[in-house]
Amino acid sequence: MTAVVELRDATKAFRGVPAFENVDFALGRGEVHALLGENGAGKSTLTKVIAGVHTLTAGRLLVDGEETTFRNPSEALAKGIAMVYQENSLVPSMTVAQNIYLGGEKAFNRLRGIYIAAQQFLQSLNFHVDPSALVASLGAAQKQMVEIARAVHHKAKVIVFDEPTATLTPEEKRYFFNLIANLKAQGVSVIFISHALEEALEISDRITILRDGKLIASDLTENFDREKIIRAMVGRELTGEIYGQGRAATRTVRPRGRKVLSVENLSMGSIVRNTSFSIFSGQVTGIFGLVGSGRTETLKVVAGVLKRDFFHGGEVKFEGEPVRFRVPAPAVRNGIVYVTEERKAEGFFETMGIAENIYMGDLARVRGGGLKVISMSDAVDLAEQWRQKLNIRAIDPNAKVIELSGGNQQKVVIAKALVQKPKLVIFDEPTRGVDVGAIAEIHHFINDLADQGIAVVVISSYLPEVLAVSDRILVARQGKIVEEMEPKSATEEAIMYAAVH
Amino acid sequence: MNPAVEKPHDSDVATRRDKGFVITQELIVAVAAAVLFVLFSVALDNFLTPGNLVALVRNVAVLGLLSIGMAVVVIGRGVDLSLVAVMAVSLTVSIVLANKGYGFGEALVIGLGFVLVVALVLGFLVAYVEIPSIFATLAVASIVYGLGRGVIADLDVNNIPSDLDWFLFIGRGSVLGIPVSIWLFAFTALVLYLFLRRTGIGRFIYALGDNLETARITGIPVRPVIVLQYIISGLMAFLAGAVTAASVASMNMRIVNSTVIYDVLLVVVLGGIGLTGGRGGVRNVVVGTALIGLLLNAMTIMDISYTVQNLIKSAVLLLALIVDALLNPRDEQTAQQGDI
Numbered sequence: 015m016t017a018v019v020e021l022r023d024a025t026k027a028f029r030g031v032p033a034f035e036n037v038d039f040a041l042g043r044g045e046v047h048a049l050l051g052e053n054g055a056g057k058s059t060l061t062k063v064i065a066g067v068h069t070l071t072a073g074r075l076l077v078d079g080e081e082t083t084f085r086n087p088s089e090a091l092a093k094g095i096a097m098v099y100q101e102n103s104l105v106p107s108m109t110v111a112q113n114i115y116l117g118g119e120k121a122f123n124r125l126r127g128i129y130i131a132a133q134q135f136l137q138s139l140n141f142h143v144d145p146s147a148l149v150a151s152l153g154a155a156q157k158q159m160v161e162i163a164r165a166v167h168h169k170a171k172v173i174v175f176d177e178p179t180a181t182l183t184p185e186e187k188r189y190f191f192n193l194i195a196n197l198k199a200q201g202v203s204v205i206f207i208s209h210a211l212e213e214a215l216e217i218s219d220r221i222t223i224l225r226d227g228k229l230i231a232s233d234l235t236e237n238f239d240r241e242k243i244i245r246a247m248v249g250r251e252l253t254g255e256i257y258g259q260g261r262a263a264t265r266t267v268r269p270r271g272r273k274v275l276s277v278e279n280l281s282m283g284s285i286v287r288n289t290s291f292s293i294f295s296g297q298v299t300g301i302f303g304l305v306g307s308g309r310t311e312t313l314k315v316v317a318g319v320l321k322r323d324f325f326h327g328g329e330v331k332f333e334g335e336p337v338r339f340r341v342p343a344p345a346v347r348n349g350i351v352y353v354t355e356e357r358k359a360e361g362f363f364e365t366m367g368i369a370e371n372i373y374m375g376d377l378a379r380v381r382g383g384g385l386k387v388i389s390m391s392d393a394v395d396l397a398e399q400w401r402q403k404l405n406i407r408a409i410d411p412n413a414k415v416i417e418l419s420g421g422n423q424q425k426v427v428i429a430k431a432l433v434q435k436p437k438l439v440i441f442d443e444p445t446r447g448v449d450v451g452a453i454a455e456i457h458h459f460i461n462d463l464a465d466q467g468i469a470v471v472v473i474s475s476y477l478p479e480v481l482a483v484s485d486r487i488l489v490a491r492q493g494k495i496v497e498e499m500e501p502k503s504a505t506e507e508a509i510m511y512a513a514v515h
Numbered sequence: 516m517n518p519a520v521e522k523p524h525d526s527d528v529a530t531r532r533d534k535g536f537v538i539t540q541e542l543i544v545a546v547a548a549a550v551l552f553v554l555f556s557v558a559l560d561n562f563l564t565p566g567n568l569v570a571l572v573r574n575v576a577v578l579g580l581l582s583i584g585m586a587v588v589v590i591g592r593g594v595d596l597s598l599v600a601v602m603a604v605s606l607t608v609s610i611v612l613a614n615k616g617y618g619f620g621e622a623l624v625i626g627l628g629f630v631l632v633v634a635l636v637l638g639f640l641v642a643y644v645e646i647p648s649i650f651a652t653l654a655v656a657s658i659v660y661g662l663g664r665g666v667i668a669d670l671d672v673n674n675i676p677s678d679l680d681w682f683l684f685i686g687r688g689s690v691l692g693i694p695v696s697i698w699l700f701a702f703t704a705l706v707l708y709l710f711l712r713r714t715g716i717g718r719f720i721y722a723l724g725d726n727l728e729t730a731r732i733t734g735i736p737v738r739p740v741i742v743l744q745y746i747i748s749g750l751m752a753f754l755a756g757a758v759t760a761a762s763v764a765s766m767n768m769r770i771v772n773s774t775v776i777y778d779v780l781l782v783v784v785l786g787g788i789g790l791t792g793g794r795g796g797v798r799n800v801v802v803g804t805a806l807i808g809l810l811l812n813a814m815t816i817m818d819i820s821y822t823v824q825n826l827i828k829s830a831v832l833l834l835a836l837i838v839d840a841l842l843n844p845r846d847e848q849t850a851q852q853g854d855i
Contacts, residue, residue, distance in 0.1 A: 319731070342731055343731075361729060378734035
């Protein structure tokens with residue numbers, strides 16, 4: 015087997031600190047190669063070197079057996095290496111078709127022509143996206159499809175996917191896997207980074223695992239199983255701690271406490287439609303739903319982040335009192351906090367350190383908190399307390415939050431919310447983009463909160479997560495909560511059936 | 516030993532910043548100001564005379580007061596282009612009323628009331644109607660100036676009635692050999708420094724400049740804080756207006772059509788307060804004011820024409836931005852999107 019792309023003894027360092035070092039990596043023709051590892055293991059940096067975003071500090075990059083250095087991504091693209099980024103790189107103000115053909119336009123670009131071509135092209139990939147729709151109007155999954163379509167269109171012989179399935183619904187995932195199989199049949203090599211181990215086991219030919227910037231294992235997929243991968247990724251046994259098989263059936267389910275929140279006939283635009291449900295204290299309520307099912311929006315209305323319809327918007331009762339929060343501030347003071355799924359966009363303050371981020375939550379907790387004279391030593395004490403409680407790892411306590419890894423960023427966001435002493439905590443996708451070790455810690459922490467008698471809501475589109483943490487499962491579909499299940503009797507199939515039909 | 520330090524997380528090792536001496540834009544500007552001061556003292560005959568230094572300091576005080584007002588808004592990711600209009604017209608209101616027979620103290624209070632009304636309207640437009648601050652303040656600046664020229668006063672220049680020595684003292688007097696206007700600037704700078712650094716609201720301004728959506732979800736009362744920013748900038752404009760009026764015993768509304776507002780922006784940006792919000796503080800304003808004040812004064816002594824002065828100021832700004840970009844390049848890692 016000749017390698018299409020090969021790294022030999024490669025090291026990439028940022029300001030002298032290696033993101034990965036002495037890694038040997040080979041990608042064969044028509045091979046699907048899964049790259050696994052915890053956040054910060056160096057996976058993305060490795061693939062970015064291959065895609066020409068970064069250049070190697072030491073070692074060699076070989077493409078088709080020839081030593082190459084890419085100065086920028088377009089040089090890599092010219093050699094047939096395309097990368098689909100985790101956070102997409104589409105032009106939001108252009109249409110789907112324009113994005114796919116971006117950079118390849120003739121001097122006089124005929125839109126009708128490219129719409130027709132894009133329509134046929136997207137059909138051939140089995141992607142149902144309107145080519146004349148603006149990218150800004152698409153959902154996360156559809157954007158991902160456009161991004162993939164663009165890479166395929168460039169006739170790339172190597173395509174790198176950085177967490178391609180994180181935002182896809184299970185149905186879309188199937189399409190995506192079929193697409194990868196098609197690409198493979200055409201002799202295209204695929205590298206894909208994922209946190210979902212089942213996916214890697216299912217579709218890849220070869221698995222490479224990185225830990226702390228070093229190559230730990232690289233072998234054919236047949237020679238791996240879940241436990242082996244996790245052991246290689248984290249260097250310890252973790253499977254039992256998260257999503258263990260049969261875990262949902264064996265653990266004790268917490269009984270319902272007081273009714274903390276009751277939502278009746280809530281409506282907001284066309285996203286949330288007449289939904290009704292209740293949340294109880296002292297237990298974790300898991301809410302599952304596909305993208306577009308209105309689960310995030312419903313809970314955002316509860317927390318005052320979004321506003322429900324003015325007429326016929328329904329009723330929200332918190333601790334028996336009807337409430338209507340127009341902004342999040344009064345909701346926070348009443349004890350409802352929302353931990354966002356969009357960490358970067360609305361989760362933390364990037365110019366501030368860990369301590370100050372957490373302290374902001376504390377200041378905003380009470381009315382008139384702004385009038386307080388602040389003391390940095392209070393902030394540092396508070397941060398230290400939460401750093402230990404949540405095991406936030408940072409060498410430099412003054413590091414800005416944006417410089418931390420995904421898992422640690424998430425913990426800061428959680429700490430900032432929990433410092434507000436909530437009675438109802440809403441976690442929206444609490445483990446998205448978080449490494450395996452941190453997932454276990456965050457789940458553990460969610461359970462602790464429920465044990466303390468706090469009402470906890472966990473929104474997730476990852477079924478094993480819903481089954482592993484919930485004491486009660488609600489399923490959302492088309493803007494409504496449509497079904498309630500017991501974790502003891504619920505199965506992945508049953509939940510998915512309720513969410514789709 | 517801290518347990519969190521013992522077990523570093525790999526990516527956090529990679530993103531550790533080298534602590535110690537960091538060359539910031541603020542430092543460059545401070546050094547540049549010091550060098551220029553020495554240079555001008557040696558090279559320009561009239562620079563180091565007491566008369567000139569007092570003039571320098573007086574101009575710096577007005578510029579500094581306006582810049583602090585601007586800085587508070589810029590830190591909250593806004594911009595206030597109405598500062599100069601509010602400064603000129605609010606004092607004109609007071610002076611016109613005083614000339615019509617009101618007591619001057621009373622007239623000043625009414626002028627202050629005018630400032631508050633403008634600030635509340637502005638704050639409402641930006642915070643609740645959600646008009647971008649650059650447009651809202653541009654429009655309000657024109658309206659305020661139009662009111663001043665068309666409704667409030669008949670003339671551009673309005674003189675302060677005689678026998679108001681106590682008021683003129685603000686602009687002309689000195690305490691312990693230092694002009695009152697400088698005391699005023701120093702005092703205001705100190706108060707706002709403490710306000711921004713040490714109070715919850717001060718930190719909220721940074722928070723919402725950093726990320727408005729996060730600030731909202733965290734439960735910070737975002738809208739009242741935005742309104743407060745415009746009230747503070749309005750008060751600064753009024754104070755600057757008072758110092759100006761007191762030093763020349765009149766208020767000339769033509770200043771609205773001059774480049775003062777750009778000088779103010781120059782001070783803020785040059786000092787190192789990014790227009791992206793959430794960064795910088797009063798110290799940056801002080802060094803920026805010192806540099807620009809020095810430059811303006813020296814160029815006036817050297818009898819450089821107004822147009823060439825603008826050219827030099829712009830060149831200095833561009834130079835500062837270039838030096839900053841060279842010394843503090845984009846962080847290769849955090850500027851990249853996605854996981855490491």
